Amino acid sequence: MARTVVTGAAQLGPIARSESRESVVARMIALLEKAAAHGCDLVVYPELALTTFFPRWFMEDQAEVDFFFERSMPNDAVAPLFAKAKALGIGFSFGYAELTEEHGRVRHYNTSIIVNKSGEIVHRYRKIHLPGHKENEPWRAFQHLEKRYFEPGIEPFSTADVFDGKIGQAICNDRRWPETYRELALRGAEMALIGYNTPVHYPLAPEHDHLQCFHNHLCMQAGAYQNGMWVVGVAKAGKEEDCDLIGQSCIIAPTGEIVAMASTLGDELVVHDCDLDRCTEIRANIFNFRLHRRPEIYTALTAVDQEAVG
Numbered sequence: 001m002a003r004t005v006v007t008g009a010a011q012l013g014p015i016a017r018s019e020s021r022e023s024v025v026a027r028m029i030a031l032l033e034k035a036a037a038h039g040c041d042l043v044v045y046p047e048l049a050l051t052t053f054f055p056r057w058f059m060e061d062q063a064e065v066d067f068f069f070e071r072s073m074p075n076d077a078v079a080p081l082f083a084k085a086k087a088l089g090i091g092f093s094f095g096y097a098e099l100t101e102e103h104g105r106v107r108h109y110n111t112s113i114i115v116n117k118s119g120e121i122v123h124r125y126r127k128i129h130l131p132g133h134k135e136n137e138p139w140r141a142f143q144h145l146e147k148r149y150f151e152p153g154i155e156p157f158s159t160a161d162v163f164d165g166k167i168g169q170a171i172c173n174d175r176r177w178p179e180t181y182r183e184l185a186l187r188g189a190e191m192a193l194i195g196y197n198t199p200v201h202y203p204l205a206p207e208h209d210h211l212q213c214f215h216n217h218l219c220m221q222a223g224a225y226q227n228g229m230w231v232v233g234v235a236k237a238g239k240e241e242d243c244d245l246i247g248q249s250c251i252i253a254p255t256g257e258i259v260a261m262a263s264t265l266g267d268e269l270v271v272h273d274c275d276l277d278r279c280t281e282i283r284a285n286i287f288n289f290r291l292h293r294r295p296e297i298y299t300a301l302t303a304v305d306q307e308a309v310g
């Protein structure tokens with residue numbers, strides 16, 4: 001019998017800096033109700049889904065920064081989402097800014113979780129590839145201060161046994177790195193859930209602005225095909241404060257084909273019946289890792305000192 005996960009990519013439109021978490025959660029629940037009408041098993045929301053994309057502002061007051069972080073999960077603000085999803089029998093994933101304490105030290109991570117149909121958190125991922133910069137760079141139209149406000153995750157990519165399959169997560173900039181998908185695939189992932197906030201304008205190379213949507217799909221389609229896995233890419237889209245964010249949330253089959261895609265820059269749900277057994281079409285053939293991969297030759301890939309290699 002096919003292992004079909006009816007999956008909804010739940011794109012969110014812009015979230016104003018002044019919008020409350022309660023308001024955003026109400027929008028997420030509205031998408032969840034649509035997903036229920038489509039018979040979804042799983043709904044995927046974007047990176048930092050509960051607030052505006054706050055790394056676009058330079059802030060020196062840590063209390064001001066910490067306002068955007070969640071100190072516990074679930075918490076009061078998201079409890080209605082957890083309750084509604086459980087009542088509907090739908091699992092979900094979303095990203096948020098995580099403030100936690102480890103070994104007596106406060107830590108800040110860009111995090112995403114998977115919640116099963118019973119409302120239990122079954123997987124947590126902390127963003128490994130943090131883009132942007134640490135200091136204020138006023139010449140930019142807007143800042144991208146992820147390196148200032150977050151620490152990079154140090155736990156390897158991993159998967160959860162959920163929805164009758166092996167599901168992994170990555171966050172935004174991770175999707176541009178081939179290592180992300182290969183690590184997930186080698187650990188058995190059959191589907192990667194990837195939320196993103198991607199501005200149209202890239203201050204370091206504005207001549208690439210017109211390529212943002214192309215690069216978005218290029219890397220996720222390649223990742224899906226080269227690793228024989230489903231990829232669900234979900235945007236926070238539209239004009240958020242003064243920053244245009246790309247949309248094009250999509251579901252990509254293990255063949256690399258886009259099988260569902262959002263057509264707006266607002267709150268929108270797109271759905272596809274994802275048969276996890278379709279990973280075999282690729283993994284038993286052209287990308288049969290066991291038969292054809294040559295890891296003993298790829299020594300540069302994991303060399304920590306890149307200078308020594310190249």
Ligand code: CDT
Nearest residue numbers: 131132144172173197198199
């Ligand atoms: N959120 C996130 O990781 N965004 C980056 C923007 C480009 S780097 C400044 C991305 O890779 O889409």
